[in-house]
Amino acid sequence: MKRIWGLLTTVAIGAVLTGCGGEETGSAQTEGLLSDGVLTVGVTAGPHEDILNEVKNLAAEDNFEIEVITFTDFVRPNTALEEGELDLNSFQTGIYLDTIVEESGFDLTKIEPTITIPMGIYSEKYNDISDIEEGDVIGIPNSPTQEGRALQLFKEAGLITLPEGSGIEVTVSDIVDNPLNLDFITSEAAQLPAQLQDVGAAGINSNFILDAGINPEEYGLFMEDVEDLVQVNYLVSRTENEDDEALEQLIGYYKTPEIKEFIEEQFKGALVPSW
Template structure:
């Protein structure tokens, strides 16, 4: 795989212009590589691991990538809008749609990356059928992920949600809760650490993996990854979506080398979506 001549030119220009502006958003007219580096935001765990592999692949052909890791789902989009990042790679399309609707951020989906199942985890039970009346259940408190977790518990047969509802549902929308489960919403990244104080929790697999929980071995109930509708996406500011550096990043990310890394490293716990 060879870096396009136009991108090499952009890199060369970037070396000359580096330091002229500390704000990437202000220098968008000169291209995202005006400072010679493509800044990519990720969340800790699989997204960070994969983009670090992309970084190695890109470095072989002269594209420098700076990987910036975050511990929550809010900061990567804020940092992107404020120009601290050039792109990010951590969120589902549904999550981004909700963020854009609620915040007014002008962000664009570029390319699907991976699909990551959510699972139910417990340090007390080996099967969801063992969950007892009155147990405290943890779920993520971020937009769409709360609803996604509730749909997972409905799929497991523990609660009933309004017919036809999607990932916009919240705890207050639960129609039937025969076990009187006490659902509490927490920061998604904190749920693995809180698991010792919970009957069970719905945890995104990227945070589970980061905490040493293998979804295939530790999850007591998992989403069917073949049926996941929402892939994760590479995201940029809308004004930059056609920047050549992003196209090159996508080319590296969706390469056979990265696909092989994902399959060997995560062993089916997450899968490529391209």
């Protein structure tokens, strides 16, 4: 049988400002990020976009206006935020942001955790992780941190050995032992689902699996343990705006029972709320 992840334990986050009901929010905001009357949020296409549109609809009931700007890559959402085209974005893990900040010098800050998107080993060819054969081609993401994350997943699945104590900084060249002589190739993360027909298996973030219309339960051979996962996604803003009232209001709308229920029903464990 394929390994299917079990019941996922959500983490309770401390109380946040309640933005739904009671007070008017967006209409009362006159300074800061809402001085133009609209909070502009950048997202990547797929689950982040779907969730923010639900948040947008919920906030609109209180006249809190959110504009959702959708990107198809991982570069522009941070560049646009740094350049002031966005008020914040929602698409990336904290670890990914740290890497981008270090490399680019962008003055961006994590504001609040949102969801966790587990990575899985997926295959159209095999039904069990133990079926992977010697010499198989294995696809993994080529983006910063995600290559190492995928390799750690294959290590946890017992297929390779990596240096003791290593983390997501590892690359294919760091593999210590590869008993099946697996041929690891790197590719754009979003392209990996389309490449499943050409490889034995691939390490893919579940959001890309969902985008491709693939059932993660049907094709997943091995999944990250969400309870131990540090790859949490965040709302991110420019550091100068990290205490802006509008961000607290957005968090209040995001981290509601309504949005949590939407995530759980819509994505069926492929995404996990962080609260």
